[in-house]
Amino acid sequence: MRRPSWVPEGTDLDKPNAARVYDYYLGGSHNFEVDREMARKAIGLWPELPQIMRSNRAFLRRAVTYLAERGVTRFLDIGSGIPTFGAVHEIARTIRPESKVVYVDRDPVAVAHSRLLLEGDPASAVVxxxxxxxxxxxxxxxxxxxxxxxxxxxxxxVAVAHFVSDDEDPWKLIGVLRDALPPGSALVLSHASLEGRPDQAEDHQKLYRMTPTPLTMRTREQITAMFAGFELVEPGVVYLPQWRPDQPHTVGEHPERMAGVAGVGIRS
Known part of the structure; x- marks a missing residue:
């Protein structure tokens, strides 16, 4: 197929990529048919995946907006994927035009896409x-x-720590990050939760064991412990749609079906 302008030279257009699949779930255009095919297979096993991904991205938007409105202008997005379709720099700069963002991802394909997309933006960097x-x-x-x-x-x-196994100790890793941050800094975290859909939790984890990024779903108590050293912003660690919704009706009758919880904490 012909290489689109946003795709770096040398990209394998015949192999699906997790970051582009996520873009497809969000309704974005930075994906190929091979990515859409993989997404359709996953949706066949887990029909609510697109709604969950969009609920997660909506939480990111609300959290970044909340912090930008309170004066935060520096953002470190770890596990960012491809910064398209409501990316952090776009959200933050509608409120704080001077905002600086560093996007971090371990996937070389996502990093290459991101660098090409953000070329010419001196206030955004990709690592x-x-x-x-x-x-x-x-x-x-x-x-x-x-x-x-x-x-x-x-x-x-955001939807990153559940890809870190218990043996790799995400609580310790987040503690190291916390200690590296200036006072007043924030942690924005969302995580796949065992409580949301206990009837499907094992099937969800089996699905991800078939990928290079296995998933560890955790209890709300385990996820809340990741905020050690941060003061939780109200309403605390809640299901994705429940964190400071734009309107009460947007929460829906079954927020637990989004199978994830989220919160924001401030470092003292």
Missing amino acids: QADLRDLDDLLAHPEVVELVAAGEPVAVLL
């Missing part, structure tokens, strides 16, 4: 790094510059 190797992640010049000014930084771990 290839892994949450599980924080020595490397925090040493990147773009990340050092973001944190060094001493201004509050919002770290986004």
Whole structure:
């Protein structure tokens, strides 16, 4: 197929990519038929996947808006995928035009796409790094510059920590991140929850075991513990649609069906 202008040279157009599949779930246009085919197979096993992904992205939008309205202008988006269709820099700059964003992803395809899309944007940077190797992640010049000014930084771990196994200790990793942040910084986190759909939890995890990124769903108590050292913003750790909804009716009758919880915490 002909390579679109947003696709870097050398990209394999015949192999699905998780970041482009996610873009498809969101209703975006930065995906190929091979990605859509993979998404359709996943939806066949888990019909609510697109709604869950969109609910997760809606939480990100509300959380970034909340923090930008309170003066935060520095954002570190870890596990960002491809920053399209309501990306952090677009949301933040509608409120704080001076906002700086560093996008971090370990997937070289997502990073290459992101760098091409953000070419010419001096206030956005893209770093290839892994949450599980924080020595490397925090040493990147773009990340050092973001944190060094001493201004509050919002770290986004949106649908990321559930890809870190218990053996890799996401609680410890988040603690290291917290200690590297200036006072007043924030943690924005969403996570697949066991409580939301206990009848389907094992099937969901089996689905992801067939991919390079297996999923570990956790209890709300385990997820809340990830905010150690942060003061939770009301309403705390709740189902995705329940976190500061734009309108009460947008929560729906069964927010637990979104199979994930989310929260925002502020570092003292």
